[in-house]
Amino acid sequence: MRLDVVTIFPEYLEPLNVSLVGKARARGSLDVHVHDLRDWTYDRHNTVDDTPYGGGPGMVMKTEPWGEALDQVLADGYEAGRGAPALVVPTPSGRPFTQELAVELSERPWLVFTPARYEGIDRRVVDEYATRMPVYEVSIGDYVLAGGEAAVLVVTEAVARLLPGVLGNAESHRDDSFAPGAMANLLEGPVYTKPPRWRGRGIPDVLLSGHHGRIARWRRDEALRRTTAHRPDLIERCDPAAFDKKDRETLSILGWAPEPGGRFWRKVEDVEE
Numbered sequence: 229m230r231l232d233v234v235t236i237f238p239e240y241l242e243p244l245n246v247s248l249v250g251k252a253r254a255r256g257s258l259d260v261h262v263h264d265l266r267d268w269t270y271d272r273h274n275t276v277d278d279t280p281y282g283g284g285p286g287m288v289m290k291t292e293p294w295g296e297a298l299d300q301v302l303a304d305g306y307e308a309g310r311g312a313p314a315l316v317v318p319t320p321s322g323r324p325f326t327q328e329l330a331v332e333l334s335e336r337p338w339l340v341f342t343p344a345r346y347e348g349i350d351r352r353v354v355d356e357y358a359t360r361m362p363v364y365e366v367s368i369g370d371y372v373l374a375g376g377e378a379a380v381l382v383v384t385e386a387v388a389r390l391l392p393g394v395l396g397n398a399e400s401h402r403d404d405s406f407a408p409g410a411m412a413n414l415l416e417g418p419v420y421t422k423p424p425r426w427r428g429r430g431i432p433d434v435l436l437s438g439h440h441g442r443i444a445r446w447r448r449d450e451a452l453r454r455t456t457a458h459r460p461d462l463i464e465r466c467d468p469a470a471f472d473k474k475d476r477e478t479l480s481i482l483g484w485a486p487e488p489g490g491r492f493w494r495k496v497e498d499v500e501e
């Protein structure tokens with residue numbers, strides 16, 4: 229997979245040289261190119277932004293540097309025979325970045341990222357390239373970052389670990405908390421390793437029992453416990469058919485009950501006496 233990133237802070241993308249993404253690069257699974265947007269400015273101050281039409285606070289990134297940068301980056305990638313590019317535009321007003329989208333992006337041969345600073349990029353840039361290629365405007369969560377570079381690191385790491393051969397173990401993705409097609413999208417419960425006692429704290433007996441069925445059940449119950457506590461929305465979104473008899477028992481113990489129609493599980497609010 230080829231990745232191009234155009235940014236006014238190339239040094240912000242240094243983490244792409246380390247850890248999992250760095251190894252994927254070293255092994256040849258990833259071909260990463262970081263570009264300085266200011267290389268496509270021609271005035272003395274290397275201007276990349278200007279005041280917004282219609283007024284208001286902040287600055288907007290200008291069309292011309294982005295247009296020239298993207299034309300050149302795209303021409304170079306096409307020349308290298310990289311296949312069909314997709315543009316990934318990090319923005320707090322994008323669609324939520326999910327594991328499902330990470331899987332979709334990991335299947336593309338070439339991603340071009342356009343992290344912006346200030347109030348974002350002149351809309352005409354995205355509209356222009358959207359006539360030529362798929363454009364994914366993505367947000368990594370409900371909070372506001374000063375720029376899209378950190379989002380590029382997030383998306384890149386989520387995508388890179390899905391590339392063939394990068395994680396090493398093909399099984400590793402199957403249990404991902406948000407793996408698509410899982411029975412129910414539950415958060416993963418706690419994990420333990422040696423030593424068996426640490427500061428007076430032991431390991432749940434069941435994990436030492438060697439009883440695979442009971443261990444799987446315990447892990448499932450812990451996943452239900454954690455998901456109800458941290459992400460009740462994931463439980464409510466689940467098809468009740470995703471829960472087996474023992475899941476239902478556990479959910480009841482955790483204070484959850486099916487709605488009258490049985491379409492959803494909901495937290496039963498403690499009733500005041």
Ligand code: 6GU
Pocket residue numbers: 317318319320366367368369370371372373374375376379
């Ligand atoms: Cl992709 N960019 C910025 N600036 N803020 C964000 C974001 C992206 N995702 C969540 N907040």
